Amino acid sequence: MQVSVENTSALERRMTIGVPAERIEAEVNKRLQQTARNAKIPGFRPGKVPMSVIRQRYEADARQEALGNVIQASFYEAVVEQKLNPAGAPAVEPKVFEKGKDLEYIATFEVFPEFEVGAFDSIEVERLSADVADSDLDNMLEVLRKQNVRYEQVERAAQTEDQLNIDFVGKIEGEEFSGGSASGTQLVLGSGRMIPGFEDGLVGAKAGEEKVLNLNFPEDYQNLELAGKAAEFTVTVNSVSEAKLPELDEAFFGQFGIKETGLDGFRAEVRKNMERELRQAIKAKIKNQVMDGLVSTNPIEVPKALLDNEVDRLRVQAVQQFGGNIKPDQLPAELFTEQAKRRVVLGLIVAEVVKQNELKPDEARVRELIQEMASAYQEPEQVVSWYYKNDEQLNEVRSVVLEEQVVDTVLQKAKVTDKAVSYEEAVKPAEAAQAD
Template structure:
């Protein structure tokens, strides 16, 4: 087998591979012999069909199959011989593909980039320091109560935080418009759900009242056909209901799957969950800063094949998440290209760091992470057992731990400063760029 390599770009390689005709014919004959043993042809006993008949009937198919297998095998042999790491399937172009002649073809493909991870000392990381205090737990209890608010009808004028049941008809220039009317809509005054002036115009209304609200849609309204236009809404108030927060009792605690009868025990459980959320939020923000730093310090050219593959994965995830009657390939690739490229580059950098620093997953940390995830379930031991019986899921956890160990390796060399913040600031979502 003869092989020559040409570099057509930083990552693209062009292999010209020559295979002796004898190897092709050997593979063709091997397949014809296998066919002869099982072929059923009228007038001949099984296994006794003359090879000339077998060749006449099956040689073309056998040759095509042999060529495909030989190309696949010789391409693999060639990249191993040349110490190349293909990042995707090759594009194969035949040069000589004739019976009785040496096979010659060109395989064009991209390779993985070769680089070393550098610049760890230049990465700046702000490590947040926070703890859950009693006031944070008090605030969380109020949030949980508000999430489970009940509403009771009252015979008085509506005020902010009341829930109204309303019918309304919206008109522009005297004509009703699409999406501008509804019946039996529940609206909490002060929620900001409606356009400016709508909710304010219903403060002071009672059940049975009818009001006409003259409003203007915001210039940046999501429906461009309505943006900036004046409209009138005829609103009928069907009922007014007052918010009633639930009591902090055993019945309320049970809503969260916590079988505790005392407020102290419930607070302790809430605090434990908040502390877990705090640890995860701080860890995620540190990781985001480390990953941003690695990207900035290590510009890596990535194979288009890897980005395209990641784009397709993100398309599938988007369809699974948002549903709808749409196929993944119908989503424009450009929607996902930036995120896909970021993920591919980070994957390459992390893989190189694992190799460069000889990092192996710490099995104690793997166990600890599984136990932490299992703690959120009623039967944690069953969850732990499930992970250790499912190799694929266990390997996913190992990958997460491996990333954490990569982050730890960076933090040992990076410029890290600590910053004391409140619980709320620590758990506040990261910026959109980081979250991506």
């Protein structure tokens, strides 16, 4: 077998492969002999059909199959011989495909980029530390109470945080517009559900009262047909209800599966959950900084085949998440290109860090992570057992742990500064923190 390789770009390879005709014919003959043993042709007993008849009927198909197999096998042999690592399937272009002649074809494909991950010492990481203070716990209890709020009707003027039941009709230039009217809508004043001025305009209204609100849609309103336009809303207030927060009692605790422990036991359980959330938030922020640093300090070229595959995966995920009567390939690739590129780059870099440092999942950390995740459930032992009985789920946890070990490896050489912050700042999502 003859092989020659041409580098047509940083990652693309154009490989010409020649296979002796004898190998093709041997593969064709093998297939014809297999066919002859089972062929059922009128006038002949099974297994007794003359080879000339077999060739006449089946050689074309046998040769097509043989060529496909030989190309696949010879391509694999060639990349092993040339020490190449293809990043996707090759595009095959025949040069000589004639019977009795040596097979010659060109395989064009991309290879994985070759690089060494380095410059860990130039990566800067801010490592946050925080504690769950009693005031943080008190705030969380109030949040939980508000999430379980109920409303009771009152005979007074509406105040902020009251819930109103309203009917309204919206008009632009005297004409009703699509989506501008509703009946029996529940609206909590101050929730920010409606456009600016709508909820404020209902403060002080009473049940049975009608209010006319002259407002403007924001310039950046999501419905471009309404953005920036003036509108008149006629609102009828059907009822006014005030918020009633639940008491911190056994009935309330029972909603969270915590019974017969009293307030102290409930506070202890909530604190434990907050501490778990805190650890996860800090760990995630450190990981994001490390991954950002790896990407910025290790620029690599991405094989198009890998990028296309990742875009397709993101398309499928988007359709699964948002539903709708749309096929994944109908979503523009451009929507996912940047995210896909980052994921591919990170995948390549993380794999290289694992390879260079000979990392393997620490099974003790795997069990520790599973136990921590299981602690959020009422019967953690069953959750732990479930993970260890499901190889697919267990391997996912191993992958997470391996990524954590990559982060630890980078942190050993990175420029790490420690910063003590409040619980709220530590758990705040990175996007919100940047916006502030």
